Amino acid sequence: xxxxxxxxxxxxxxxxxxxxxxxxxxxxxxxxxxxxxxxxxxxxxxxxxxxxxxxxxxxxxxxxxxxxxxxxxxxxxxxxxxxxxxxxxxxxxxxxxxxxxxxxxxxxxxxxxxxxxxxxxxxxxxxxxxxxxxxxxxxxxxxxxxxxxxxxxxxxxxxxxxxxxxxxxxxxxxxxxxxxxxxxxxxxxxxxxxxxxxxxxxxxxxxxxxxxxxxxxxxxxxxxxxxxxxxxxxxxxxxxxxxxxxxxxxxxxxxxxxxxxxxxxxxxxxxxxxxxxxxxxxxxxxxxxxxxxxxxxxxxxxx
Amino acid sequence: xxxxxxxxxxxxxxxxxxxxxxxxxxxxxxxxxxxxxxxxxxxxxxxxxxxxxxxxxxxxxxxxxxxxxxxxxxxxxxxxxxxxxxxxxxxxxxxxxxxxxxxxxxxxxxxxxxxxxxxxxxxxxxxxxxxxxxxxxxxxxxxxxxxxxxxxxxxxxxxxxxxxx
Numbered sequence: 001x002x003x004x005x006x007x008x009x010x011x012x013x014x015x016x017x018x019x020x021x022x023x024x025x026x027x028x029x030x031x032x033x034x035x036x037x038x039x040x041x042x043x044x045x046x047x048x049x050x051x052x053x054x055x056x057x058x059x060x061x062x063x064x065x066x067x068x069x070x071x072x073x074x075x076x077x078x079x080x081x082x083x084x085x086x087x088x089x090x091x092x093x094x095x096x097x098x099x100x101x102x103x104x105x106x107x108x109x110x111x112x113x114x115x116x117x118x119x120x121x122x123x124x125x126x127x128x129x130x131x132x133x134x135x136x137x138x139x140x141x142x143x144x145x146x147x148x149x150x151x152x153x154x155x156x157x158x159x160x161x162x163x164x165x166x167x168x169x170x171x172x173x174x175x176x177x178x179x180x181x182x183x184x185x186x187x188x189x190x191x192x193x194x195x196x197x198x199x200x201x202x203x204x205x206x207x208x209x210x211x212x213x214x215x216x217x218x219x220x221x222x223x224x225x226x227x228x229x230x231x232x233x234x235x236x237x238x239x240x241x242x243x244x245x246x247x248x249x250x251x252x253x254x255x256x257x258x259x260x261x262x263x264x265x266x267x268x269x270x271x272x273x274x275x276x277x278x279x280x281x282x283x284x285x286x287x288x289x290x291x292x293x294x295x296x297x298x299x300x301x302x303x
Numbered sequence: 304x305x306x307x308x309x310x311x312x313x314x315x316x317x318x319x320x321x322x323x324x325x326x327x328x329x330x331x332x333x334x335x336x337x338x339x340x341x342x343x344x345x346x347x348x349x350x351x352x353x354x355x356x357x358x359x360x361x362x363x364x365x366x367x368x369x370x371x372x373x374x375x376x377x378x379x380x381x382x383x384x385x386x387x388x389x390x391x392x393x394x395x396x397x398x399x400x401x402x403x404x405x406x407x408x409x410x411x412x413x414x415x416x417x418x419x420x421x422x423x424x425x426x427x428x429x430x431x432x433x434x435x436x437x438x439x440x441x442x443x444x445x446x447x448x449x450x451x452x453x454x455x456x457x458x459x460x461x462x463x464x465x466x467x468x
C-alpha cells in the first residue's frame with residue numbers, strides 16, 4: 001500500500017503533465033481533421049507574404065494627409081497623419097469607455113458581491129454583468145454602429161458596455177476578498193448598505209479597484225484598435241480601409257504603431273499600478289526598471 | 304441579558320462593538336474610521352453629509368484617545384496600540400448605549416491603558432451606558448466592572464465576592 005502511494009506520489013506530477021499534453025495533442029489532431037498538408041507550406045507562405053506584401057512598412061501613414069490641408073507647423077505635421085488621428089481617437093475611446101464603464105459597473109458589482117447582499121440580489125446582478133461580458137467588444141461595436149451609425153461614439157459606447165461586464169466581474173471579486181471584520185463592525189454599528197458600501201467597502205478595496213481601472217484602460221486600448229474594423233472609430237478604421245485595398249505595407253505600419261503604443265501604455269500601467277499594491281514593503285518600480293529589463297540593470301550595477 | 308430583554312436588532316448606533324481584530328478600514332484615515340462611528344450615532348439616513356454634531360463627537364473622541372496628531376494617517380501605517388485606540392475612539396464617537404469590547408486594552412502600554420480605561424469608564428458613567436468587556440486580566444476586570452462573570456468548564460459563573468479570586 002505504502003509502496004504504491006510512494007510510487008504514485010513520485011510519478012504523479014510528470015504523469016499528469018504527460019496526460020495533459022497527450023490530451024491537447026489529440027484535440028489538436030481532431031481540429032486538423034487529417035489535413036496535415038495545409039500546415040506544411042504555412043511557413044513558406046508566411047515568408048512570401050511577409051517579403052512581398054508586408055515588408056518594408058509604408059511609413060507614409062505618419063505623413064500629413066493630402067486632404068484636409070494640414071494647418072500644423074513643421075515639427076508637429078505628424079498630427080495631421082492618419083496614424084496620429086486614428087491612434088488618438090482610439091486612446092480617447094478607451095479613456096471614455098473605461099471611466100463610463102467604471103461609474104456604471106461599481107454599483108452593479110456592489111450588488112453582485114455575495115458578502116454584502118443575499119443570493120437573490122447578488123445572482124441577478126451577476127447575470128446582468130455576465131450578459132454584458134458575454135458579447136465581445138466587436139459585437140457590441142457592430143450593434144452600436146447599427147443603432148447610432150459609424151464613428152467613435154459607437155465605439156466608445158460599445159467599449160463601455162464591454163467594460164461594465166469585465167470590470168464589474170473584477171470588482172466584485174476583489175470586494176468579496178475584503179476582510180470580514182470591518183463589515184462586522186459596521187453591521188454592529190447599524191450602518192445601512194449604502195453607508196457600508198461608501199464608508200467601508202470602497203475604501204477597503206480602493207487599491208484593487210484603482211489597479212483594475214488602470215488595467216482596464218490598457219485592455220481597452222488594445223481592444224479599441226479592433227472595433228474600428230466595423231466602423232466604430234479609431235485606428236482600426238484605417239487598418240480596415242487599407243486591408244480592403246490590399247495595401248498590407250501600410251497595414252503593417254499601423255500595426256507597428258499600435259504595438260509601440262500598447263507597449264508604452266503597458267509600461268506606464270505597470271508603473272502606475274505599483275503605487276496601489278497591497279504590500280507596504282513591496283519595492284516600487286522605478287522608471288529605469290520599467291523601461292530596461294532587470295537582468296540588464298543588475299549586470300550594470302555589478303560593474 | 305442581566306434580567307432584561309434586549310432588542311434583536313438594536314437601533315442604529317446604539318450598539319458599540321470593539322472586536323479583538325478591531326474591524327478598522329485599513330486603507331482609510333483615522334478620521335474616516337472614527338467618522339464611521341460618529342455617523343452611525345449622529346447622522347440621519349436622509350442627510351447626505353455628516354452633521355456638525357457628528358464631526359464634533361468624532362474629534363472629541365480622537366482627542367480623548369490622544370491620537371489627534373495621527374488623525375489623517377492611514378490605519379495600516381499605525382502600530383497595534385494606536386489602531387486599538389482608533390477602534391475605541393470610533394465606538395466612543397458613536398455614543399452607544401451598550402459597548403461590547405473584546406480585550407480592548409491589550410497591546411497598550413500601562414500609561415495609555417490607564418488613560419483609555421478612565422475615558423471609557425467616564426463615558427459610561429456620564430451617559431449611563433453599559434460596558435461588557437471580555438478581559439483576561441482579572442485585576443483589571445475588577446477595577447472596571449460592577450459585575451464579573453467567569454467561564455469555567457463552559458459554564459458561566461458570577462463572581463459575587465470581588466475579593467474572592
